Amino acid sequence: MTKCNTGKRLYTSEALAEDALIGAHINFDYRTGSGPVAIYKCDECGNYHLTSHGEMNKRLALQLQSGFIQKQKQAARWQDKLK
Numbered sequence: 869m870t871k872c873n874t875g876k877r878l879y880t881s882e883a884l885a886e887d888a889l890i891g892a893h894i895n896f897d898y899r900t901g902s903g904p905v906a907i908y909k910c911d912e913c914g915n916y917h918l919t920s921h922g923e924m925n926k927r928l929a930l931q932l933q934s935g936f937i938q939k940q941k942q943a944a945r946w947q948d949k950l951k
């Protein structure tokens with residue numbers, strides 16, 4: 869199945885969904901309390917989706933705290949400038 873009734877983008881594994889969740893925070897400037905914060909397994913399609921509700925994903929929380937996301941954001945900006 870490549871589409872889900874929820875209309876959300878789906879990821880076939882937890883790891884892929886987590887990477888996408890972290891990638892989203894690198895690529896977009898979410899204000900605190902907005903944007904996707906977690907992943908969940910979908911009852912409709914059996915794959916994983918991102919959600920802006922619920923408790924923050926542990927890996928995302930760690931990477932926000934450690935400054936990893938901020939660093940990646942800066943790196944991405946520099947890459948844009950060099951294009």
Ligand SMILES: [Zn+2]
Nearest residue numbers: 872910912913
């Ligand atoms: Zn689904």
